[in-house]
Amino acid sequence: MMHKITLPSDEVPKKWYNINPDLPVPLPAPKNPEEGGNLENLPKLFSKGVLEQEMSQERWIKIPKEVREVYKMIGRPSPLFRAKRLEEILDTPAKIFYKREDYSPTGSHKLNTAIAQAYYAKKDGVERLTTETGAGQWGTALSLACSMMDMDCTVYMVRVSFNQKPFRKTIMQIYDGEVIPSPSNKTEFGRKMLAENPDHPGSLGIAISEAMQDALNDDNVYYTLGSVLNHVLLHQTVIGLETKKQLEIAGETPDVMIGCVGGGSNFGGAIFPFIKDQIDGKIDCKFIAAEPHSCPTLTKGEYCYDFGDTAGMTPLMKMYTLGHDFVPPSVHAGGLRYHGMAPQVALLVHEGLVEGRSVHQKHTFQSGLDFAKAEGVVPAPETTHALKVAMDEARECKKTGEEKTIVVSFSGHGMLDLQGYDDYINGKIV
Incomplete structure (x- = not known):
C-alpha cells in the first residue's frame, strides 16, 4: 500500500488542459453592461498571453519552457x-x-497561475502587477512570482484578513510586495467605500475594483486575478x-x-x-x-x-x-x-x-x-x-x-x- x-520532475505537465471545448454546453460569453464598455478595458488590464488563453477553444495549450522550469x-x-x-x-x-x-x-496552489501570469506580463514589458487577495495566499504567490520576474507587485488585501492574518502581510513584504488594506484611500472606489463606512471589513469584490482602478491608471501596469477567469x-x-x-x-x-x-x-x-x-x-x-x-x-x-x-x-x-x-x-x-x-x-x-x-x-x-x-x-x-x-x-x-x-x-x-x-x-x- x-x-x-x-x-x-520531468513528469511536470507540458501542456495545460482547456476544458472549454469539452464543456457539455457552450460557455456563455462575457458581455458589456448596458451603460458601459467594460470588455474594451481587457487589453489594458491583462497580458496578451492570458487574453489569448481566456478566449481559446484549443483543448491543449503548451506550457512555456520557462514556466515549466519554475x-x-x-x-x-x-x-x-x-x-x-x-x-x-x-x-x-x-x-x-x-x-x-x-x-x-x-x-498553496496559487503559484501555479501566479508564475504563468507574471511570465506573460513580463513578455509584454510591463513593470508592475496589481491584484487583490483575501486570506493572503494569492497575494503571497504573486509577490513571489513578481520578485522572480524582477517586477513590482501591489496587493490590495481585504481589510478583515489584513487584520486577522498579519504574517501573510509580512511574507508578501519579504518578497517585496506592497500590501494595502482594502478598502483603501489609494483609489477612488476605496475612498468611496470608506466614506460610507470607515470601519468597512472589505470584500474580494471591493479589492478587485481597487486593483483594477490602479492598473487602469498606469500604462506600465497590468492587473492579475487569482481565481474565477478561464x-x-x-x-x-x-x-x-x-x-x-x-x-x-x-x-x-x-x-x-x-x-x-x-x-x-x-x-x-x-x-x-x-x-x-x-x-x-x-x-x-x-x-x-x-x-x-x-x-x-x-x-x-x-x-x-x-x-x-x-x-x-x-x-x-x-x-x-x-x-x-x-x-x-x-x-x-x-x-x-x-x-x-x-x-x-x-x-x-x-x-x-x-x-x-x-x-x-x-x-x-x-x-x-x-x-x-x-x-x-x-x-x-x-x-x-x-x-x-x-x-x-x-x-x-x-x-x-x-x-x-x-x-x-x-x-x-x-x-x-x-x-x-x-x-x-x-x-x-x-
Whole structure:
C-alpha cells in the first residue's frame, strides 16, 4: 500500500488542459453592461498571453519552457498522499487521498497561475502587477512570482484578513510586495467605500475594483486575478493532470472528488481533467464543491450575469452569484469570501455535473483539527471545508459499506492561519 505517490520532475505537465471545448454546453460569453464598455478595458488590464488563453477553444495549450522550469523549482509535481490514519480513525472502508498543494514555497496552489501570469506580463514589458487577495495566499504567490520576474507587485488585501492574518502581510513584504488594506484611500472606489463606512471589513469584490482602478491608471501596469477567469483555472489544471497519473500508479479510479471553492481555481484545476472522462462514461465520479455556509454562492446564489467586482468595472459574466454588492461575514476562510463563481465551475453545477455543498465554519475547524491530529498537517481554513465534506463522505461509506476512493484537493496549509484555530479552540467560534 502506498502512503505517498510522487512523480519525477520531468513528469511536470507540458501542456495545460482547456476544458472549454469539452464543456457539455457552450460557455456563455462575457458581455458589456448596458451603460458601459467594460470588455474594451481587457487589453489594458491583462497580458496578451492570458487574453489569448481566456478566449481559446484549443483543448491543449503548451506550457512555456520557462514556466515549466519554475514549476520544477517550486516542487512540482506535488505529491499525492493516502490519509491512512484518518481512514482508521473514521473506521471507514473508503480510501482517502489528498493532493498536497501546500508543498509550494508559499503554501498553496496559487503559484501555479501566479508564475504563468507574471511570465506573460513580463513578455509584454510591463513593470508592475496589481491584484487583490483575501486570506493572503494569492497575494503571497504573486509577490513571489513578481520578485522572480524582477517586477513590482501591489496587493490590495481585504481589510478583515489584513487584520486577522498579519504574517501573510509580512511574507508578501519579504518578497517585496506592497500590501494595502482594502478598502483603501489609494483609489477612488476605496475612498468611496470608506466614506460610507470607515470601519468597512472589505470584500474580494471591493479589492478587485481597487486593483483594477490602479492598473487602469498606469500604462506600465497590468492587473492579475487569482481565481474565477478561464485562464486562471487553465493554469491550475496541472493539479488534476498530475493527480490522474498518480491515481493510475496507485491503481485507483476516483469515486468522489472534492475541493473548496471561493472563486473556483483549485477546485477547477483539480477536477477539470476528469470531467471529460465523466461525460464520456469512462468514470462514475461525484464532484463536490465545498463552500462556506456564510457565503453560499453555489447553494443559494442565482445563475445569472453579474459583475465580478463590487464597483462594476468587469464585464458581466454568467455565474452563480450572491450579488456583486454582497459583503460576506468576516469568517476566517478569507479566500472563500467571494460573491461569485468561476463561470466554468458554475456551468458544471448548473448542468448537474458538480454538486455545491455549504458547511459551517465551526464544523470546518473541527475537521481541520481532526485531520491535523491524524495526518500531521495543519490545513488552511479554506481547505478544511473540503476535508469536512470528505470526512462526511467517508462516514457515509462506513454506513453503506462501500469502498469508495475519495480524492481531496488539499489547497494549502494553515500555519499562518493559527488565529482562527486559536479562536475555535478557545470557544470563540460557535
